[in-house]
Amino acid sequence: MNARSARAAAPRGSGAPGRTAKGHEVSGHGANGSGPRRRGAHPVAWWGWALLLATAASRTGNPWLLLLIAAVAGLVVVFCRGDEPWSGAYRVFLFIGLSAIAVRMVFYVVFGGSDGSTVLFALPSVTLPDWAAGFRLGGVVTLEGALAALYDGLRLATLLVCVGAANALASPRRLLRSVPAALYEVSVAVVVALSVAPQLVQGVARIRRARALRGNTRRNPADLMRTVVAPVLHDALDRSLALAAAMASRGYGRSAGIPAPARRTTSAFLLIGLLGLCAGAYASLSSVIPSPLAWGLLAAGAAAATCGIAFASKRVPHTRYRPDAFGSRDWAILASGAAAVAGTVLSGYFEFGLLWPATNPPQVPPLPLAATCGVLLAAAPAMLVPTQTKEGPA
Amino acid sequence: MIHFADVTFGYDAHPVLDGVSFDIPEGEFCLLVGTTGAGKSTLLQSINGLVPRFTGGTMAGDIHVNGRSVRGAAPADLADIVGYVAQDPLAGFVTDDVELELAYTAEQLGLAPAVMRKRVTEIVDLLGLADVRGRTLAALSSGQRQRVAIGAALVAGPSALVLDEPTSALDPGAADEVLSALHRLVHDLGVTVLLAEHRLERVAQYADSALLLHGGKVMAGSVGEVLAVSPVAPPVVRLGKVAGWAGPPVTIREARRHAAPLRAALAVESVPSDAAAAVGPxxxxxxxxxxxxxxxxxxxxxxxxxxxxxxxxxxxxxxxxxxxxxxxxxxxxxxxxxxxxxxxxxxxxxxxxxxxxxxxxxxxxxxxxxxxxxxxxxxxxxxxxxxxxxxxxxxxxxxxxxxxxxxxxxxxxxxxxxxxxxxxxxxxxxxxxxxxxxxxxxxxxxxxxxxxxxxxxxxxxxxxxxxxxxxxxxxxxxxxxxxxxxxxxxxxxxxxxxxxxxxxxxxxxxxKIVPGWLTVEEVVAALGGGDADD
Structure with missing residues (x-):
């Protein structure tokens, strides 16, 4: 309710920013003296780091490595997050991740999958008729298949956890400040979507308390859906709309003075560029399309998108108030994330089998060395960015 | 400055504003009065384009602010002439830092960095935010947050400022802070302020004029005139009507000047006592x-x-x-x-x-x-x-x-x-x-x-x-x-x-006017109800 007295003490000390004649020893973290009390690292650095970590996770099926990535993400969140409302997002995404694993397992048990020889138990099986593509329901559940499903679910869960870490570490609102104004329509949609996640965290707590006031502690899913999920979503939608309206009233994405045809050209440019980027990304991941063509597509898409954004941003009269400098520490954070990806790439060349351990026959997979080192390096931000509430000389 | 000419707005066939015309001159502090659901927010939001852009509905008529037609314009394009402050400041904050929040509108308008710094500093001084300018928004008190929201709307230098119930969630002290800051703005910057509020007892004393929105129609006039016929009026106005004071007075100070006869009449009556109220186990x-x-x-x-x-x-x-x-x-x-x-x-x-x-x-x-x-x-x-x-x-x-x-x-x-x-x-x-x-x-x-x-x-x-x-x-x-x-x-x-x-x-x-008595109803009952009818 009131965190005021708790947190007021730290920032108050140095009075007017910019006038730090003798304020230097007071405000310990003086890496870049120009900014007024920079809190934490640049949001783009955090999102970049988390997405790089997610990329590393998507490049492996090794359960130990995946658990390590999730643990590293958790460690950094615990060390570096502030006490803002969205800081609890990590836990929520952790739960979503766990449910992803559960859903994957249920799907395996119901629909079957890769088969093996170590039978755990057998369910009565039904084979659907030909018009339903001959799907098999139920049947034998093998250890090999279950392991494969578990690894697969774990990979998805780790990706989710990385996104959760990004949400917990960097306020989506500050991330918005770094979006080029040309992307108005896109970024409004993104901001509304991003701000939903942390608001859900607060909303669920509030609605659950109110639910207890009605004496309703039932736990069946239908009731939860109606009495918790629906009101929470309704609330989050209301708040997101309020934010969008407030942003518009304050001039976000003004088109003042730009002729409509130019605006349309820019949007078209941008859209084609983004589509090219998507097509390129798909092509580079797909095994069907030859790789030179895929990379070509990706490069062309990226170029078109960059041109579109640059072209459009020139037309939006837009300035920055004391821009968040992207400092050496932020580069270090990005680099640590890149190390994780580099590690998996190296392992991909030298120890491919360890990156994608076989589940048939079942065995305890060993850790790939390069990838492990890379992921451990990605924990560096925990040391680089101290918790912000601490005072005194760093 | 803010000029409505025969503005009609509604959803389907149900009109919210019905042929509204009025004119608020430059530098005026105007109060918008009306019952809950009378359409006050709709009227306010139509000034900066949120209505009908964000709400849908059909609109007819013409709205001018500072000589510029605003009907049909996008809210973003009006940010430099109309500042809008919504009910809940927290829901509308885009950043999480006081200074960045203040600068946000200026950034969108593309003001030069040097101008921006100067503006932000001016606003900080004007609204008394100097000792919190480096803090996070979450660490502010509710009154400070509301002042930041007002400052954020002002940085672009708008000629009109529109506020929707800015003090409804505030305690009396914080509300006073916000209102006196607004009062200063009207005097120092010459901003035209239009403000809707339920707690009229807080704001009536600051306003120069008032609009009454009732049944889709608007009546304009001095604060006293409007509140005298309004279905919602602060206790001081109702007391003035009961006692038959001319005006009626809208501030405590004015009312006190008239109060001597009423005090004398009430002196012989006994103050109602609550001690008699039965208190159970x-x-x-x-x-x-x-x-x-x-x-x-x-x-x-x-x-x-x-x-x-x-x-x-x-x-x-x-x-x-x-x-x-x-x-x-x-x-x-x-x-x-x-x-x-x-x-x-x-x-x-x-x-x-x-x-x-x-x-x-x-x-x-x-x-x-x-x-x-x-x-x-x-x-x-x-x-x-x-x-x-x-x-x-x-x-x-x-x-x-x-x-x-x-x-x-x-x-x-x-x-x-x-x-x-x-x-x-x-x-x-x-x-x-x-x-x-x-x-x-x-x-x-x-x-x-x-x-x-x-x-x-x-x-x-x-x-x-x-x-x-x-x-x-x-x-x-x-x-x-x-x-x-x-x-x-x-x-x-x-x-x-x-x-x-x-x-x-x-x-x-x-x-504050007749010590010892708390509500108009008590006074009416003590006077025997005879005066209450007119």
Whole structure:
């Protein structure tokens, strides 16, 4: 309710920013003296780091490595997050991740999958008729298949956890400040979507308390859906709309003075560029399309998108108030994330089998060395960015 | 400066604004008055294009601000001529830092960095935000947040500033801060201000003119003229009408000049006494109750006892621990230490279903309690939740408020009706202890009066009613006893009349004009009702 007295003490000390004649020893973290009390690292650095970590996770099926990535993400969140409302997002995404694993397992048990020889138990099986593509329901559940499903679910869960870490570490609102104004329509949609996640965290707590006031502690899913999920979503939608309206009233994405045809050209440019980027990304991941063509597509898409954004941003009269400098520490954070990806790439060349351990026959997979080192390096931000509430000389 | 010419706006066939024409000259502080749901927000938002851009609906007529036609323009393109401040500043903040928030609009307008710095510094000085400019928004008090929201709208140098209930969630002190800052802006910058507010007793004294929005039509005039015919008017105006003062006066100072004859007439009458109000057997008892949040002690060793039939108002600044105390009394909120006993039992130890038969709480967002699609379904659900006979909740709702459409969605009800529904749902479990957290937000004077009457009836029926509120006029109408909290501790506790008259901050308007009397109704009753008819 009131965190005021708790947190007021730290920032108050140095009075007017910019006038730090003798304020230097007071405000310990003086890496870049120009900014007024920079809190934490640049949001783009955090999102970049988390997405790089997610990329590393998507490049492996090794359960130990995946658990390590999730643990590293958790460690950094615990060390570096502030006490803002969205800081609890990590836990929520952790739960979503766990449910992803559960859903994957249920799907395996119901629909079957890769088969093996170590039978755990057998369910009565039904084979659907030909018009339903001959799907098999139920049947034998093998250890090999279950392991494969578990690894697969774990990979998805780790990706989710990385996104959760990004949400917990960097306020989506500050991330918005770094979006080029040309992307108005896109970024409004993104901001509304991003701000939903942390608001859900607060909303669920509030609605659950109110639910207890009605004496309703039932736990069946239908009731939860109606009495918790629906009101929470309704609330989050209301708040997101309020934010969008407030942003518009304050001039976000003004088109003042730009002729409509130019605006349309820019949007078209941008859209084609983004589509090219998507097509390129798909092509580079797909095994069907030859790789030179895929990379070509990706490069062309990226170029078109960059041109579109640059072209459009020139037309939006837009300035920055004391821009968040992207400092050496932020580069270090990005680099640590890149190390994780580099590690998996190296392992991909030298120890491919360890990156994608076989589940048939079942065995305890060993850790790939390069990838492990890379992921451990990605924990560096925990040391680089101290918790912000601490005072005194760093 | 702000000019409406025959503006009509509505959804489908139902008009919200019906041929509205008025003109607010430059540098005027204008007050927009109207009952809940009269369309005040719609009128305000049509000035900066949010209506119809964000709401839909059809609009006809012409709106000019500073000579520029704004009808049909996008809100973003109007940011440099109209500043808009919404009800809840937190919901509209784009950044999380005071300075960045102030600079945001200037960034969007593409002001040069040097100009921007200068503007931000000016705004910081003008609004008295110098000692918080480096803080995060979450660390501010509610009054400071509202001032930041106003400053953020002003940085672009708009010629008009539009505010929708800027003080409705603020305690009296914070509201004063915000309003005097606005007053200064009008004088120093020559901004034209149009402000909608329910708590007219707070703002009437600052305004130069007023608009009354009623049934889609607008009447413009001086504050006194408009409030004299308005269905919503602050106590000082109603008292002036009762006493037949010319004007009528809208400020306490003006009213005091006229007050001598009234004081003399009332001197022979005896001040109504609440001591006679029957207080039943003891019900609630707490000992050294504490509530902790990470890093903060919200409630600090509160000893409180209350009996059936008591009407207690819990007052104090925002963040003084009122809500935490209510939640802890109900038992759903966790307490760090101490004991709570309601009717001989500790509600925190009971299951949620049993707990609500002991103590019922209506939270500050009454809609949180409601989740059915229709009012009727909500009532049925409440009957089932509390094992009451079918129809119990619907009957309670009927007693509380007349003519609620039982097929309506709870979120489509008016504020007052939604509050009544939440109250009915809570009362279905028949709890002897009834707690309400900030129930008067968004209610106009008739709505608050009706709520006070309902709560008084409940207290007479044997409930102990505890209400946390900032609203001194509501307290005057409702409470028999006032408890003032500060930093989580009780600093004053006693009969309402004694406590509120001892503090200038918590005294209602009538008390300031005729000491000893709290409400217009008391004065009317004492005078024998003869003057009340005109």
């Amino acid at each position: 003891a019900l609630l008892w707490t000992d050294a109750l504490t509530v902790d949040y990470p890093g903060v002690r919200a409630v600090d060793g509160v000893d409180l006892a209350a009996a059936r039939g008591e009407r207690v108002a819990l007052m104090g600044r925002n963040g003084s621990g009122k809500s935490s105390l209510l939640w802890a009394l109900q038992g759903t909120g966790r307490r760090a230490g101490g004991t709570v006993t309601v009717g001989g039992r500790d509600p925190a130890r009971l299951k949620a279903g049993r707990r609500r038969t002991l103590a019922g709480l209506v939270p500050s967002e009454p809609a949180d309690l409601l989740y059915a699609e229709t009012v009727a379904a909500e009532c049925d659900g409440a009957d089932r939740d509390s094992g009451a006979a079918p129809g119990t909740c619907a009957k309670i709702l009927d007693d509380l408020v007349e003519a609620v459409d039982s097929g309506a969605h709870p979120r489509d009800l008016s504020e007052g009706q939604r509050l009544a529904l939440a109250l009915a749902v809570t009362l279905t479990a028949a709890p002897p202890l009834l707690l309400l957290d900030e129930p008067t937000r968004g209610l106009d004077y008739p709505g608050k009066g009706a709520l006070a009457v309902r709560l008084r009836r409940l207290a007479e029926a044997g409930h102990c009613v505890i209400v946390s509120t900032h609203d001194v006029e509501f307290v005057a109408e409702f409470a028999s006893r006032v408890v003032i909290l500060s930093d989580g501790a009780v600093v004053a506790d006693g009969p309402a009349r004694e406590i509120v008259s001892a503090s200038p901050m918590f005294a209602p308007q009538v008390e």
